[in-house]
Amino acid sequence: MRREVIVIMKAFRIISRNIRDGFKSVGRNLSLSIASISCITITLLIVAIALVVSYNVESVTKRVKQDFTIVTFVDNAASKEQIDNLTERIKKLDNIDNITHETKKEIASEMRDTSDSLSAIIDTWTDETNPLYDTLLVKVKDTQKISNTAKEIRKLNLVKDVKYGQGMVESLLSVFSAVEKGILITMVALVLVTLFLITNTIKITIFSRKREIEIMRLVGASNFSIKQPFVIEGFVLGFLGAIIPMGLTIYGYSALYGHFNGQLFSPFIKLVAAEPFVYVVSLVLLVLGVVVGMFGSYNAVRKYLKI
Amino acid sequence: MEFIKFKNVDKTYKNGVNAVYNMNLEIKKGEFVFVIGASGSGKSTLIKMLYREEKPTNGEIYVGGINVARVKNSKVYKLRRKIGIVFQDYKLLPKLTVYENVAFALEIYGLPTDEVKRKVLKALDLVGLKSKVKSYPDQLSGGEQQRVAIARAIVNSPKLLICDEPTGNLDPDTSLEVMKVIEKINDLGTTIVMATHDREMVDKMKKRVVLLDNGKLVKDYEKGSYSNYEGV
Ligand SMILES: Nc1ncnc2c1ncn2[C@@H]1O[C@H](COP(=O)(O)OP(=O)(O)OP(=O)(O)O)[C@@H](O)[C@H]1O
Ligand SMILES: [Mg+2]
Numbered sequence: 001m002r003r004e005v006i007v008i009m010k011a012f013r014i015i016s017r018n019i020r021d022g023f024k025s026v027g028r029n030l031s032l033s034i035a036s037i038s039c040i041t042i043t044l045l046i047v048a049i050a051l052v053v054s055y056n057v058e059s060v061t062k063r064v065k066q067d068f069t070i071v072t073f074v075d076n077a078a079s080k081e082q083i084d085n086l087t088e089r090i091k092k093l094d095n096i097d098n099i100t101h102e103t104k105k106e107i108a109s110e111m112r113d114t115s116d117s118l119s120a121i122i123d124t125w126t127d128e129t130n131p132l133y134d135t136l137l138v139k140v141k142d143t144q145k146i147s148n149t150a151k152e153i154r155k156l157n158l159v160k161d162v163k164y165g166q167g168m169v170e171s172l173l174s175v176f177s178a179v180e181k182g183i184l185i186t187m188v189a190l191v192l193v194t195l196f197l198i199t200n201t202i203k204i205t206i207f208s209r210k211r212e213i214e215i216m217r218l219v220g221a222s223n224f225s226i227k228q229p230f231v232i233e234g235f236v237l238g239f240l241g242a243i244i245p246m247g248l249t250i251y252g253y254s255a256l257y258g259h260f261n262g263q264l265f266s267p268f269i270k271l272v273a274a275e276p277f278v279y280v281v282s283l284v285l286l287v288l289g290v291v292v293g294m295f296g297s298y299n300a301v302r303k304y305l306k307i
Numbered sequence: 308m309e310f311i312k313f314k315n316v317d318k319t320y321k322n323g324v325n326a327v328y329n330m331n332l333e334i335k336k337g338e339f340v341f342v343i344g345a346s347g348s349g350k351s352t353l354i355k356m357l358y359r360e361e362k363p364t365n366g367e368i369y370v371g372g373i374n375v376a377r378v379k380n381s382k383v384y385k386l387r388r389k390i391g392i393v394f395q396d397y398k399l400l401p402k403l404t405v406y407e408n409v410a411f412a413l414e415i416y417g418l419p420t421d422e423v424k425r426k427v428l429k430a431l432d433l434v435g436l437k438s439k440v441k442s443y444p445d446q447l448s449g450g451e452q453q454r455v456a457i458a459r460a461i462v463n464s465p466k467l468l469i470c471d472e473p474t475g476n477l478d479p480d481t482s483l484e485v486m487k488v489i490e491k492i493n494d495l496g497t498t499i500v501m502a503t504h505d506r507e508m509v510d511k512m513k514k515r516v517v518l519l520d521n522g523k524l525v526k527d528y529e530k531g532s533y534s535n536y537e538g539v
Pocket of ligand 1: 320321322324347348349
């Protein structure tokens, strides 16, 4: 028990010394450290924007997809049984999630509620003169296949017409996925540039500390403890680089969300709620910054220390 | 039992230079051995093989029972912790004080601060520099800098102290001062292996002397039997 405590105390002292040295070293190579920190900051800012945008796109896409409905108009000649029969047949097709039946009476009364001038006209309709159609609102499981499903429904008897926002749906989805792809590529490229810059910063630190490393080796420092300060320096760079992007994410997005009242341009585009979203994003930024910093410096240590 | 043993050791560098050739040498615990020879005779190569900076091409080298040639790269540090090393150019860190330079060798062990302090002051006391703890290397004379380096080498109480021309940059008087310090360390039980050019000083010290010539051990003088004026 006592032995373990001593070992832990030793490890703790060594690590805390190395963290102190990590901060010192960042200060010693200030200009390069600032360059690396700025690079991490810029990368993480873009990552933050990318995360915010793509997460919002994702959530809008999800909602849009949920709202995609094949509106099936049923021939007025169809009886109640025939409509039920048609519903059953549609249900048996592939890719069907659920079906809701709206009678023309229900539709008429819904329309009547939306405006006074309409209600006057609609009130004059009887069951016979009602010009509307009974409709079946069909939700599909996979929106990518919505046009095929619509085609199949159209082929069925007693189906007057089928509507599902042809074209618009597909183009909207392809725009979304293009946006997401573009963001992803930019993000990967930036992370690589940052890694390269950090590797170079640490390389210069290593060169400026060649003598120190030589002496450490002579007095019997293990490879691990020689590497550790540099990796910790990378950690410090990553940590410092993450501060501004995290702050901007937390305060910026919350302010944006408040400013737009949680929706962009129309109720159709709802923003993701600020909390806990901003904290999750900041955490991702912090982890990414620290990991990139540590990996970049580990890379440099491996390459230039050859241990 | 011998503390250091070279058994049929050859060393050929990658460029084909034969630096050490079929060397056999035994050193007992607590001995003080000078390694002398002309420039290029292989003194530094011998020293480097002792602390496993270089590996022998053939043969075996034992230091305190460890087969040095077999020590893996990743485990070399364990060997180094048992050996103190001193060089001609001191290898001090200019931005650290005398105290910090010596403590540097202890930081890797993660000892508590008061224990570090006690050991560092003891080592500096031994080399006679306790009053200079706060000085920086460039505020010290060459001899003082070398004594700091010696303090750093022995702060962890190694069984073996190896020195490669520790007085190479020093004038005769200062050299002798440094030699006295090393002799004192030897008196406390540490085995010393020292490569040097300084035959005058070797003559005065009356220790065992090993003479190298072109990578071969040509003569092994027992303690006190070496004379600089031999054959003159
Ligand atoms: N790293 C190396 N690579 C190739 N050859 C080397 C290397 N180190 C030393 N040598 C060669 O090995 C031979 C012995 O060198 P070493 O340094 O051991 O001599 P020395 O006795 O220490 O000489 P000096 O008194 O000048 O320090 C020399 O011919 C030298 O050129
Ligand atoms: Mg030499």
